[in-house]
Amino acid sequence: MLKGTQAMLRAFATVAGLLLGVMNAENASAEEAAAVTAAPAKKKPASTVTVSGLEWRTDYNAAYQAARQGKRMLLINMTGPNAQQESVDRYMDQQNMHDRLDRVERLRLPVDAEIVVNGKSQRLLSFPAFAELQGGPGFVLLDLRHAGTQYYGAAVSVLPYARGKFYHWQNSHLHVMLDLPPGTLTQRTMIWAVRTHPEGPASTYGMHHPTLASGATQHSTYQASLGVQGHQNFESRYGQLSGAAGGSVSEVVAESWPGQNMIDSCIDCVQSWRHSPGHWRGVAGRHRAFGYDIRRGRNGIWYGTGIFAN
Numbered sequence: 394m395l396k397g398t399q400a401m402l403r404a405f406a407t408v409a410g411l412l413l414g415v416m417n418a419e420n421a422s423a424e425e426a427a428a429v430t431a432a433p434a435k436k437k438p439a440s441t442v443t444v445s446g447l448e449w450r451t452d453y454n455a456a457y458q459a460a461r462q463g464k465r466m467l468l469i470n471m472t473g474p475n476a477q478q479e480s481v482d483r484y485m486d487q488q489n490m491h492d493r494l495d496r497v498e499r500l501r502l503p504v505d506a507e508i509v510v511n512g513k514s515q516r517l518l519s520f521p522a523f524a525e526l527q528g529g530p531g532f533v534l535l536d537l538r539h540a541g542t543q544y545y546g547a548a549v550s551v552l553p554y555a556r557g558k559f560y561h562w563q564n565s566h567l568h569v570m571l572d573l574p575p576g577t578l579t580q581r582t583m584i585w586a587v588r589t590h591p592e593g594p595a596s597t598y599g600m601h602h603p604t605l606a607s608g609a610t611q612h613s614t615y616q617a618s619l620g621v622q623g624h625q626n627f628e629s630r631y632g633q634l635s636g637a638a639g640g641s642v643s644e645v646v647a648e649s650w651p652g653q654n655m656i657d658s659c660i661d662c663v664q665s666w667r668h669s670p671g672h673w674r675g676v677a678g679r680h681r682a683f684g685y686d687i688r689r690g691r692n693g694i695w696y697g698t699g700i701f702a703n
Contacts, residue, residue: 445485449500453506456469456500457500459498460498460535460537461537463498465498466497466536466537466549467500467534467537468500468533469534470501471517471531472501472502473529477554481567485567493568493571497571527553529555531555532550534551534570534571535548536549539575543577547578552570557657558653558657558660566589573588576606580684580685582687584601587663592667594673594678599683600683602682602702605637605684605700605702608630608633610698616648617688617690617695620690634700634702635702640682641703642701644698645672647661648665648697650694651694653695655689658697675701684699
């Protein structure tokens with residue numbers, strides 16, 4: 394595996410592992426995650442706060458353990474400036490958002506929140522799992538629901554308040570994030586980028602097929618290793634993918650501009666597909682099953698893949 398991909402995987406390792414510096418998202422287990430002992434660096438505040446009609450925990454360790462024990466996703470809101478945060482809070486104070494937020498454990502912390510690790514205070518946003526927040530406010534979703542998967546305990550979605558290449562900034566991006574199928578951070582962010590496109594492409598509303606998702610991961614990794622976008626070896630991959638999915642498969646590929654973050658690069662890939670009629674038919678169409686992923690090469694370019702079965 395190329396160095397760029399290894400660095401990316403380490404960057405989104407389990408928060409538990411990052412705090413201890415001993416494990417990553419590919420080998421973390423429930424037992425290892427449970428071993429975390431991170432205490433607040435400052436005087437312990439109130440354990441919960443009610444915002445937008447919802448109770449949010451304010452203690453990182455308590456929220457993490459509650460999510461782990463309850464086998465729930467953990468949504469962390471690193472809060473921002475007053476006006477910006479008030480807009481987000483108003484959006485969350487709606488019934489359709491309450492329904493989604495009731496399904497997850499919730500934690501609310503200021504952007505300068507610190508925890509103590511091995512006797513040293515460290516800012517939570519300094520850990521690689523929070524890197525896509527770019528040091529600012531936003532949401533991070535940890536998967537403590539799907540034990541035994543490579544992404545158990547890992548950050549599987551990140552949504553910064555900072556403006557990037559979003560098609561348009563809307564708080565509704567949060568409800569899309571909460572409705573994504575299980576998967577890794579890169580898989581879910583590619584799906585999120587498709588679903589938030591203003592034209593509403595339908596390719597991600599079939600079954601998120603594990604073999605197609607794995608195939609997208611493998612081919613994105615292969616393109617990244619070469620530093621070349623393409624459908625390399627599709628003929629040899631077609632038979633295995635079609636057999637596993639129970640139907641004929643098709644594939645789309647794209648690449649980002651160099652030197653961008655993951656979220657902007659996922660959006661770049663979708664925009665690239667939009668400008669290709671052949672690719673857009675695949676991305677916009679409804680399929681029985683699908684898989685998406687993206688990987689970064691040593692050249693700083695991210696390579697995306699979508700695979701569909703009908």
